[in-house]
Amino acid sequence: MSYFLETLVGGLLAGTMYSMVAIGFVLIYKASGVFNFAQGSMTLFAALTFVCLKERGLSVGLSFVATALTMVLVGLLIERLLLRRLVNRSPVTLFMATLGLSYIVEGVAQAIWGADVHGLDLGIEDTPMPLPFGIRVSRFDLWAAGAAGALVVALSLFANRTRIGLSLRAVADDPLAAVSLGVRLPVIWRTVWSLAGFVGLVAGLFWGSRSGVQFSLTLVVLKAMPVLIIGGFDSIVGAIVAGLIVGASEKLAEVYVGAAIGAGLENWFPYAMAVGFLLLRPSGLLGGKAIVRV
Amino acid sequence: MSAAWTTAISGPARLGTAHPERRLFRGTGQAIATVGGLLFAFVAVPFLGDDYWFTAILIPVLVLSLAGLGLNLLTGYAGQLSVGSAAFMGIGAYLAYDVQTRLPGMPLLLSFVAGATAAAAVGVFAGLPSHRISGFYLVVCTLTVQFFVEWTLSNFRWFSNGSASGLVSVPPLVVAGRDLSSPLGRFLLTLSVVTVMTVLAHRIVRGEVGRRWMAVRDMDTAAAILGIPVLRTKLLAFAVSSFYCGMAGALWGFAYLGTFDPRAWELDRSFEILFAIIIGGMGSLSGSFLGAAFLLVLPLAMSQVAAAYLRGTVDQGTIENYKKIGFGILIVFFLVKEPRGLSRLVQTFIQRIRTWPLRHW
Numbered sequence: 001m002s003y004f005l006e007t008l009v010g011g012l013l014a015g016t017m018y019s020m021v022a023i024g025f026v027l028i029y030k031a032s033g034v035f036n037f038a039q040g041s042m043t044l045f046a047a048l049t050f051v052c053l054k055e056r057g058l059s060v061g062l063s064f065v066a067t068a069l070t071m072v073l074v075g076l077l078i079e080r081l082l083l084r085r086l087v088n089r090s091p092v093t094l095f096m097a098t099l100g101l102s103y104i105v106e107g108v109a110q111a112i113w114g115a116d117v118h119g120l121d122l123g124i125e126d127t128p129m130p131l132p133f134g135i136r137v138s139r140f141d142l143w144a145a146g147a148a149g150a151l152v153v154a155l156s157l158f159a160n161r162t163r164i165g166l167s168l169r170a171v172a173d174d175p176l177a178a179v180s181l182g183v184r185l186p187v188i189w190r191t192v193w194s195l196a197g198f199v200g201l202v203a204g205l206f207w208g209s210r211s212g213v214q215f216s217l218t219l220v221v222l223k224a225m226p227v228l229i230i231g232g233f234d235s236i237v238g239a240i241v242a243g244l245i246v247g248a249s250e251k252l253a254e255v256y257v258g259a260a261i262g263a264g265l266e267n268w269f270p271y272a273m274a275v276g277f278l279l280l281r282p283s284g285l286l287g288g289k290a291i292v293r294v
Numbered sequence: 295m296s297a298a299w300t301t302a303i304s305g306p307a308r309l310g311t312a313h314p315e316r317r318l319f320r321g322t323g324q325a326i327a328t329v330g331g332l333l334f335a336f337v338a339v340p341f342l343g344d345d346y347w348f349t350a351i352l353i354p355v356l357v358l359s360l361a362g363l364g365l366n367l368l369t370g371y372a373g374q375l376s377v378g379s380a381a382f383m384g385i386g387a388y389l390a391y392d393v394q395t396r397l398p399g400m401p402l403l404l405s406f407v408a409g410a411t412a413a414a415a416v417g418v419f420a421g422l423p424s425h426r427i428s429g430f431y432l433v434v435c436t437l438t439v440q441f442f443v444e445w446t447l448s449n450f451r452w453f454s455n456g457s458a459s460g461l462v463s464v465p466p467l468v469v470a471g472r473d474l475s476s477p478l479g480r481f482l483l484t485l486s487v488v489t490v491m492t493v494l495a496h497r498i499v500r501g502e503v504g505r506r507w508m509a510v511r512d513m514d515t516a517a518a519i520l521g522i523p524v525l526r527t528k529l530l531a532f533a534v535s536s537f538y539c540g541m542a543g544a545l546w547g548f549a550y551l552g553t554f555d556p557r558a559w560e561l562d563r564s565f566e567i568l569f570a571i572i573i574g575g576m577g578s579l580s581g582s583f584l585g586a587a588f589l590l591v592l593p594l595a596m597s598q599v600a601a602a603y604l605r606g607t608v609d610q611g612t613i614e615n616y617k618k619i620g621f622g623i624l625i626v627f628f629l630v631k632e633p634r635g636l637s638r639l640v641q642t643f644i645q646r647i648r649t650w651p652l653r654h655w
Contacts, residue, residue: 035430085630095430100625107619262449268441275438
């Protein structure tokens with residue numbers, strides 16, 4: 001029983017790392033209707049920039065700020081060079097454009113910083129820590145969960161307490177009405193892409209320090225997709241809840257189902273679950289809009 | 295009155311049915327060009343090309359074109375985006391291998407068809423969710439298939455006939471008693487299959503089925519009102535597309551790779567095929583060929599240039615990286631500037647040449 005609990009808690013906490021990536025998606029999707037496949041590449045870009053600045057002797061705080069500024073710049077460039085030119089195109093076209101974008105961002109990141117694997121030490125030990133009921137979870141996982149929580153709080157404060165947050169919510173609610181009230185869409189796009197870059201930075205730090213800052217970091221995008229489907233594309237809380245569900249069920253499936261039918265099913269299992277959700281509840285657990293039925 | 299229409303009524307090159315849209319060729323010029331091109335490919339190229347050309351350029355371009363053709367039928371004509379093409383290729387290759395090794399005496403082409411049919415069956419299954427969902431939600435469904443097939447092929451040794459890592463080597467390619475294992479033989483095998491499949495695809499998209507696909511793509515509600523069974527039409531698109539991809543996979547495994555393992559059918563290959571049709575042109579058969587050729591020849595040319603001018607100063611990884619950036623930029627460029635791809639550019643160019651001296655009369 002305690003082994004089951006331990007697997008469950010470990011999975012839940014690992015799930016918060018998926019949520020972090022998914023939050024970046026949700027931000028962009030809500031404000032511009034773009035399904036941003038490049039979120040994984042932005043995570044890599046941020047983590048790589050951070051770790052390379054740090055290795056060049058900058059302090060942690062300074063490299064964090066510098067990387068955040070770089071991500072803002074990336075967001076601005078994407079808005080100017082890509083989004084602005086693809087206004088009013090079909091969602092699928094936009095998705096394919098972000099697929100191309102992910103290649104560019106990955107390539108540029110590695111062209112600037114090289115393709116080496118970097119270790120990243122955040123000063124948090126990845127060691128088991130005893131909790132009540134005799135279960136042990138990693139200290140690192142707890143920190144990651146805390147960071148995800150802090151991110152959600154910060155984003156909701158931003159959305160609810162600032163002027164630009166208000167216009168952000170307006171655009172998410174009804175873009176046409178927002179525009180007619182004088183909200184500038186390009187400004188909103190720049191803001192959310194920069195924010196998504198920042199979320200990518202936070203996610204990149206945790207993912208990078210767990211598995212090394214390397215190319216495979218871009219694959220977190222594939223982990224976040226089922227989370228988005230289950231949680232709904234336009235709900236940050238949904239992203240968190242779905243991240244927990246995916247993390248937990250993936251670990252449990254690996255331990256209990258994987259033994260029966262073969263290892264390594266964590267690659268497809270969340271997807272199968274997501275498809276199940278799609279068929280039962282197409283807008284996700286907490287998603288608002290019903291998707292177009294065909 | 296256009297020349298094509300006149301020849302459709304009375305011209306000498308009237309092949310197929312009389313309906314102008316369904317003819318095999320648009321006018322005499324295109325008939326001559328196509329037949330000439332095929333003659334050139336089957337008769338002249340075997341003398342002109344060498345082994346490098348066959349194995350490194352022509353075979354992969356042809357096979358990737360076939361896969362692109364398959365995806366184009368589904369995405370370009372029927373409007374269902376898929377990123378699982380590589381999985382269907384893998385099914386085609388492994389099942390063809392299984393049939394070939396487990397049933398001695400099975401003709402090679404028949405085992406290709408068996409592999410492709412298996413891929414089509416999985417394709418129908420993968421297409422079922424398209425009943426209720428569309429757009430990038432469907433992307434997630436096809437991703438599920440992609441990952442599941444990758445996992446299945448590497449996890450269950452039945453598919454690779456007991457080989458531990460899923461690595462298999464194909465038996466000699468014998469068709470009708472002739473050994474086609476030489477580069478030239480493999481090229482001719484690939485070319486023949488691709489030619490037949492392309493003609494078939496042309497017949498499909500110009501016929502009733504193709505019209506139904508486009509109707510569903512453009513507006514499925516309207517298609518349903520016209521009496522088109524939407525789900526069946528979509529499933530047929532998934533089946534035909536997967537059949538094409540499966541056939542391409544069998545060729546990729548047998549004629550191009552020779553020895554392959556499940557990693558040959560990873561997600562990146564699916565993206566590659568999708569990129570090929572974005573660059574070549576969605577909803578255009580010739581676009582699949584142009585895109586595949588562009589996608590494979592451009593990096594080769596880039597590597598050649600890099601090897602010639604930057605001898606030793608730049609390592610392979612850096613070149614790969616710049617290729618990647620280049621492709622990303624190309625994708626974005628075509629989506630922004632010319633969503634109908636290279637085939638549209640070529641069409642415009644031919645039109646210009648045709649009307650060249652008297653453009654504005």
